[in-house]
Amino acid sequence: xxxxxxxxxxxxxxxxxxxxxxxxxxxxxxxxxxxxxxxxxxxxxxxxxxxxxxxxxxxxxxxxxxxxxxxxxxxxxxxxxxxxxxxxxxxxxxxxxxxxxxxxxxxxxxxxxxxxxxxxxxxxxxxxxxxxxxxxxxxxxxxxxxxxxxxxxxxxxxxxxxxxxxxxxxxxxxxxxxxxxxxxxxxxxxxxxxxxxxxxxxxxxxxxxxxxxxxxxxxxxxxxxxxxxxxxxxxxxxxxxxxxxxxxxxxxxxxxxxxxxxxxxxxxxxxxxxxxxxxxxxxxxxxxxxxxxxxxxxxxxxxxxxxxxxxxxxxxxxxxxxxxxxxxxxxxxxxxxxxxxxxxxxxxxxxxxxxxxxxxxxxxxxxxxxxxxxxxxxxxxxxxxxxxxxxxxxxxxxxxxxxxxxxxxxxxxxxxxxxxxxxxxxxxxxxxxxxxxxxxxxxxxxxxxxxxxxxxxxxxxxxxxxxxxxxxxxxxxxxxxxxxxxxxxxxxxxxxxxxxxxxxxxxxxxxxxxxxxxxxxxxxxxxxxxxxxxxxxxxxxxxxxxxxxxxxxxxxxxxxxxxxxxxxxxxxxxxxxxxxxxxxxxxxxxxxxxxxxxxxxxxxxxxxxxxxxxxxxxxxxxxxxxxxxxxxxxxxxxxxxxxxxxxxxxxxxxxxxxxxxxxxxxxxxxxxxxxxxxxxxxxxxxxxxxxxxxxxxxxxxxxxxxxxxxxxxxxxxxxxxxxxxxxxxxxxxxxxxxxxxxxxxxxxxxxxxxxxxxxxxxxxxxxxxxxxxxxxxxxxxxxxxxxxxxxxxxxxxxxxxxxxxxxxxxxxx
Numbered sequence: 001x002x003x004x005x006x007x008x009x010x011x012x013x014x015x016x017x018x019x020x021x022x023x024x025x026x027x028x029x030x031x032x033x034x035x036x037x038x039x040x041x042x043x044x045x046x047x048x049x050x051x052x053x054x055x056x057x058x059x060x061x062x063x064x065x066x067x068x069x070x071x072x073x074x075x076x077x078x079x080x081x082x083x084x085x086x087x088x089x090x091x092x093x094x095x096x097x098x099x100x101x102x103x104x105x106x107x108x109x110x111x112x113x114x115x116x117x118x119x120x121x122x123x124x125x126x127x128x129x130x131x132x133x134x135x136x137x138x139x140x141x142x143x144x145x146x147x148x149x150x151x152x153x154x155x156x157x158x159x160x161x162x163x164x165x166x167x168x169x170x171x172x173x174x175x176x177x178x179x180x181x182x183x184x185x186x187x188x189x190x191x192x193x194x195x196x197x198x199x200x201x202x203x204x205x206x207x208x209x210x211x212x213x214x215x216x217x218x219x220x221x222x223x224x225x226x227x228x229x230x231x232x233x234x235x236x237x238x239x240x241x242x243x244x245x246x247x248x249x250x251x252x253x254x255x256x257x258x259x260x261x262x263x264x265x266x267x268x269x270x271x272x273x274x275x276x277x278x279x280x281x282x283x284x285x286x287x288x289x290x291x292x293x294x295x296x297x298x299x300x301x302x303x304x305x306x307x308x309x310x311x312x313x314x315x316x317x318x319x320x321x322x323x324x325x326x327x328x329x330x331x332x333x334x335x336x337x338x339x340x341x342x343x344x345x346x347x348x349x350x351x352x353x354x355x356x357x358x359x360x361x362x363x364x365x366x367x368x369x370x371x372x373x374x375x376x377x378x379x380x381x382x383x384x385x386x387x388x389x390x391x392x393x394x395x396x397x398x399x400x401x402x403x404x405x406x407x408x409x410x411x412x413x414x415x416x417x418x419x420x421x422x423x424x425x426x427x428x429x430x431x432x433x434x435x436x437x438x439x440x441x442x443x444x445x446x447x448x449x450x451x452x453x454x455x456x457x458x459x460x461x462x463x464x465x466x467x468x469x470x471x472x473x474x475x476x477x478x479x480x481x482x483x484x485x486x487x488x489x490x491x492x493x494x495x496x497x498x499x500x501x502x503x504x505x506x507x508x509x510x511x512x513x514x515x516x517x518x519x520x521x522x523x524x525x526x527x528x529x530x531x532x533x534x535x536x537x538x539x540x541x542x543x544x545x546x547x548x549x550x551x552x553x554x555x556x557x558x559x560x561x562x563x564x565x566x567x568x569x570x571x572x573x574x575x576x577x578x579x580x581x582x583x584x585x586x587x588x589x590x591x592x593x594x595x596x597x598x599x600x601x602x603x604x605x606x607x608x609x610x611x612x613x614x615x616x617x618x619x620x621x622x623x624x625x626x627x628x629x630x631x632x633x634x635x636x637x638x639x640x641x642x643x644x645x646x647x648x649x650x651x652x653x654x655x656x657x658x659x660x661x662x663x664x665x666x667x668x669x670x671x672x673x674x675x676x677x678x679x680x681x682x683x684x685x686x687x688x689x690x691x692x693x694x695x696x697x698x699x700x701x702x703x704x705x706x707x708x709x710x711x712x713x714x715x716x717x718x719x720x721x722x723x724x725x726x727x728x729x730x731x732x733x734x735x736x737x738x739x740x741x742x743x744x745x746x747x748x749x750x751x752x753x754x755x756x757x758x759x760x761x762x763x764x765x766x767x768x769x770x771x772x773x774x775x776x777x778x779x780x781x782x783x784x785x786x787x788x789x790x791x792x793x794x795x796x797x798x799x800x801x802x803x804x805x806x807x808x809x810x811x812x813x
Contacts, residue, residue, distance in 0.1 A: 053611065053656075057154045057174055058488070059134075059163055059402050060392050065606035068500055068554045068564035070157040070615040072096070072654050072668065076150060076178070081711060081725045083191070083760065083775050083808065085146045085199060085221065087173070089800070092729045092756070094155045095670035095705040096171075096652055100736075101786040101796040103272050104317040104350040105141040106380065112157055112171030113617070114648045114674025114701025115596075117572075117625055119640045122380065122414050123478045123512045124575035124625060127594065129160070129168035132175045133261060135325055135342040136165070138384045138410040138480070142346055145265050145321060148201055148219040149245050151178045157652065158617055159570025159596045161548035162488050162502035165406060169570030169596045169621070179259070180215035180249050182207035186813050191775070193806035195235070197223035211252050217245045226799050227273060228308045230287040231358040236314065237799070239269040243321075255331040265321040273315045274356060274794035277302040277785065278748055282371055283357040286310040295792075300747045304783035304797065312358040313351070313375045320347040334396045338404075340388045345381070352376040354420070354528070356794065361421050363466040370466040372421035372527045378580075380414035401489035408482045416580045417473040417519070420526035424464035428525040432464075433457050435533050436522045462522055470526040471519040474536075474580045481509040482573065488550065500552035500566060508573040508593075511541040514582045530581055538582070542574040542590040560606045570596035572625065577640040586683075592642050596621045609658035618649035620677070626699075626738060643738070644679035646698050648672060667708040674701035681741065690741040697745075702732035702753070723762040723771070730755040736788035748792050754784035756800065768812065775806040 053064040057071050064073055072094045084090045091097045091110060100118050102108040109118050110128045117127045130137045147153075153175050160168040184206035191199045198221065205215035225238030243265035250258040276290050278300060283289070288310040290303035325342035354374035355361070361373025390404025422429070430453045437449040437456060449456040457463070488502035516536040518524075523532025552566030572594040577587040598619040605612045626643040650672035657665045675697060681690035707729045714722035730753070737749040757780050762773035781803035787796040 053606075055152075055154050055174075056176060057156050057172070059390065059404075063606070064613075065560060065562060065604045065611065068552060068562075068566060068602065069160075070096075070600060070602055070613070070617070070652060072155040072157070074153040074155075076152060077711075078666065078709070079147070079150055079153070081709070081760065082727070082758070083773075083777075083806070085148070087147065088798070090147070090153065092731070093668075093707050093709070093727070095668045095707055096157050096672065097155055097173075098700045098702065098705075098731075098734070099786060100700050101272065101798065103274060103315060103352055103789070103796075104348065105145070105319060106139065106348050106350070107141070109140050110173065111700045112155070113619065113650065113670075114672050114698050115170035115619070115621065115646070116700065118699065119577075119625070119627060120579045121575065121577045121640050122412055122476055123510055123578040124591065124640055125167045125480070125573060127167065127170040127572055127625075129164050129172045130175070131164065131172060133177055133325060134327060134340045134388070135323075135344070135386060136167070136408065137344070138382055138408075138412075139346070141348070142321065142344070142382075145267065145319065146219065146221065146241055146243065147175070148243065149177045149203070149215075149217040151176045157615070158600055158619060159548075159568050159598045161570040161596075162486060162504045162550045162568065163402070165408075165484055165486075165504065166482060166506050166508060166546070166571050166573045169572040169594055177245070177247070177261070178215070180205045180213040180247050182213045187810060189808065189810040191806055191808035193223075193775070194804045195224055195226055197221075197238075197806070211250060213249045213251075215247045219243055223799075225270060226307065226802070227275070229273075229314075230308055230310050231312050236273050236309065236311075237271045239267060239271060241265070241267040241269070257327075257329045259327045261323070261325045261327075263321070263323050265319070267317070267319040269317045269319075270314055271317060272796060273309050273311060273353065274789045275306045275309060275797050276356065276793050277304070277306055277795035277797070278793040280356065280791065280793040282355070283310060283359050286357070290793075295747050298747050300750060302748075302752070302785060302795065304752070304785060304801070306795075306797065307802075309356075310358045311353045311356065312360075313353040313355075315353045316351040318347075318349040321345070331394070334394045336392045336394060338388070338390050338392065340386070342384075342386045344384050347379075347381050349379045350376070352378070354418075356791075361467055361469060364463075365465055366424050367421050367466050367527060368425055372423075372466055373469060374418065374420040374527055376416065376418050378414065378416040380412060382410060382412045384408070384410040398492040399489065400491075401487060403487040404485075406482075406484045406486065408480070410478075410480045412478045414476045415473060416476070417471060418526070418529050418580065419469050419471045420529045421466045422464035422468040422470050423525050423527050423529075428531065429457060429462075429464040430454075431533060432522055432524040432531050433462065435531070460522075462524075464524055468524070470524045470529055472516055472526075472529045472535075473519055474514065474516040474582065476512070476514050476578055476582075478510065478512045478576075478578060480573075483507050490554075496556040496558075498554040498556075500550065500554055500564070502550035504546075504548045506546045506548070506571060506573075508544045508546070509541070510574055510576070511539070512576050512578045513539045514578055514584075516580070516582065528581070536582060536584060538584050538588060540576055540588055540590070542576070544574045544593050546571040546573075546593060546595070562604045563602065564604075565601045566599075568598050568600070570598065570619075570621075575625065575640070586639065591625055591640060592623050594621060594623045594625045594642075611654075611656040613654040614652070616651045618647065620647045621645060639682065641682060642680060644693075645677040646675065647677050648674035648698070648701070662713045664711045665708065666711075667706065669704075669706035671704055672701060673703060674698040676739075685741060691743045693739050693743040696739050696743060697735050699735050699737055699749075702734040704730070704732040706730050719765065721764045721768075723764060723773070724760070725762075726757070726759040728755060728757050731784075746788075746792070749788045751785050751788060754782050754801075755780075756782060756784075762808075770812075771808075771810045773808040773810075775808060776803070777805070778803045 156172040186204040225235035245263040288308035360371040363370035486504040518532035525531040602615040709727040712724035
């Protein structure tokens with residue numbers, strides 16, 4: 001169990017609660033005073049902005065209430081109020097989005113409406129596209145870096161194949177960063193949290209000439225961690241990150257804009273160690289043993305207060321990002337022509353503790369009677385290039401459209417080495433020694449060795465125990481090529497009724513190589529390490545084409561109201577299951593494309609003080625790419641396949657309400673049922689050993705999720721103003737894995753529901769030129785797990801699963 005919070009923490013918690021109560025009393029008195037005309041005009045301008053929430057989710061600038069798509073928007077104020085520095089922290093504010101936390105950024109993923117791709121394969125793509133300033137990222141993990149210059153985040157829910165292409169079969173996260181200003185401005189922001197965490201961000205922006213503006217943002221963040229490693233008495237699951245982003249905006253004429261963006265980002269995170277939430281039995285005498293009774297009567301007693309590990313090998317992730325893009329917008333007559341050229345690189349190195357104990361690999365006894373060692377090092381590099389050309393009509397008539405061409409290429413190389421205890425629980429050493437003899441002996445010597453393999457091994461001094469560490473390295477590469485032509489349009493049938501339509505043609509190609517080599521002199525098998533007899537040297541290629549469409553109607557009800565209905569298709573390209581222990585017989589088969597058909601009805605309303613969006617939907621996915629269970633060789637693993645057909649349906653609500661001049665409420669709720677319709681039995685599994693799994697849940701698809709945020713502004717007569725923010729986020733229970741082949745869920749994979757209350761109180765001075773904020777995360781101290789990682793005991797429990805406090809200072813000029 002966790003130690004109780006310090007007296008300081010409890011005192012700060014009491015101060016936060018008292019501050020909220022006092023703030024309400026101060027506001028009640030303040031509301032009796034008359035606002036000046038200038039103050040009233042300022043508030044009116046704020047309310048007017050509700051009708052002018054801008055999005056670019058349709059590749060043109062539009063008001064949110066004009067877009068016939070279910071889209072959630074987080075603006076810069078909401079992002080700043082959340083005091084969250086990445087998508088992992090912000091995704092909870094969008095009820096239809098869930099997050100799968102991996103041990104490294106490359107293994108983490110987003111799901112939208114219960115649909116997403118969770119895989120270790122380097123030849124598979126996400127179902128949720130992440131777009132930054134018009135550039136599609138090749139991997140979701142690239143988006144889990146710190147967000148430090150964001151203007152808004154738009155989450156488009158449901159298939160977006162027409163405009164965003166092949167990896168948007170479940171939805172799109174569209175991130176837009178801030179443009180530089182011609183007025184010289186800047187800010188410095190620093191924050192400090194418990195457990196020695198700090199963040200710093202500095203921004204400067206201004207005009208370099210009459211037609212050139214630029215901005216520079218730099219940031220630095222460091223955190224010791226929140227997990228105690230009892231092996232060496234050090235903190236883990238912390239981070240050390242830094243980055244910079246430069247933007248140049250050139251506007252030589254009224255009809256030409258050129259924007260250059262360059263950025264780099266470095267991270268060295270001793271993260272993310274899996275915690276032992278259920279008893280593993282691997283080291284019962286360890287101080288990190290969970291306070292748990294295990295699985296009792298089919299229910300997992302997860303120790304959600306666990307904050308200790310006992311690891312002799314540190315899990316660590318090193319990330320290096322660099323990116324450059326240039327966007328050119330030229331208006332000629334009634335059309336705007338846009339070109340976006342981008343190059344991005346991402347280097348990711350992971351060090352993984354795979355035996356999850358500090359006593360493994362020391363015994364001269366064979367596994368599994370003695371603890372085994374398993375340590376991983378994996379390096380991967382992605383290089384992507386993309387080019388988009390498009391033309392946009394300028395809404396000068398009843399027919400309006402966006403049309404364009406898109407090209408995208410990504411090369412990836414990955415080297416992965418595993419060092420693990422030798423495995424001889426089923427006589428595997430004999431096979432290795434026979435193979436070694438056949439490659440090193442001949443004639444009578446070979447015959448003698450094969451006749452007495454035990455004697456041959458003893459003569460060479462070869463054993464196969466837990467302290468005999470063997471190794472193999474896999475060298476993998478993939479290349480994706482994609483080009484597409486797309487068009488999306490509207491036609492006004494009347495002043496109130498508009499037809500919606502779109503089409504995209506996609507040509508996809510993916511290829512791979514896989515070469516795994518045993519590093520052991522004798523080619524022995526290890527725990528999770530294939531022997532030399534199973535070395536690989538394989539390659540493969542898949543090509544597919546697709547046509548995706550969209551059709552719908554939009555009707556303007558007047559008074560800021562609109563209804564729409566759409567049918568849209570999504571497409572996710574082919575792939576292969578390319579990972580360390582790749583098996584050519586099973587994993588060399590092409591994974592066919594994933595295709596989706598979605599029906600959606602929506603209602604939108606916007607006024608000066610209230611925005612309301614409602615949507616009901618149903619999406620059917622064929623060829624769902626997911627990790628299916630395969631127990632064909634006696635050991636159950638999950639293998640990326642076309643697991644079958646699934647569907648997701650439900651209802652969603654988003655709203656923003658200026659309840660008073662001082663109080664703004666923002667919230668959303670999603671009720672979603674993402675279920676299996678039909679699942680395919682893996683080809684390697686014996687006939688008749690699979691059962692119908694229709695109606696069972698898809699992983700990371702909570703039935704209910706909602707959030708409510710409140711911003712309270714109090715103007716005082718004492719030279720400062722008060723800003724109070726509070727948010728509550730609830731997430732229903734959810735499974736972290738698919739059911740097995742006979743339709744049974746692992747009880748360990750059921751993640752309990754949870755609700756999180758966050759709050760902050762800020763004091764601003766001199767028209768918000770200076771602001772000091774007191775921050776409270778998880779005021780009720782409710783712990784939760786975001787991911788079940790496997791082995792019937794491993795979990796990811798985030799930093800936000802416990803109460804902690806911080807303070808932030810921001811200065812503007």
